Amino acid sequence: MSTFETLAKASSMGHWALNGRQQLVKVVSASGRDYLMNKSEAERFGGGYITEKRYLWGLNNRQIEQVLGLRPMN
Numbered sequence: 563m564s565t566f567e568t569l570a571k572a573s574s575m576g577h578w579a580l581n582g583r584q585q586l587v588k589v590v591s592a593s594g595r596d597y598l599m600n601k602s603e604a605e606r607f608g609g610g611y612i613t614e615k616r617y618l619w620g621l622n623n624r625q626i627e628q629v630l631g632l633r634p635m636n
């Protein structure tokens with residue numbers, strides 16, 4: 563028998579894809595990228611945002627920073 567958590571997880575992940583606009587992408591600000599490059603591979607998973615490509619489609623870097631609330635690049 564499935565629990566509510568299992569059903570909710572399956573429902574939320576059901577529309578993700580490996581390509582196209584429903585592909586998951588990780589977005590990290592330029593300042594965050596520089597910071598994460600000095601961390602171990604395991605520590606790098608903690609920074610940035612995961613979203614679907616469709617929400618960022620057609621945006622430039624500055625617009626993505628604004629939409630996600632990332633620190634602007636200096």
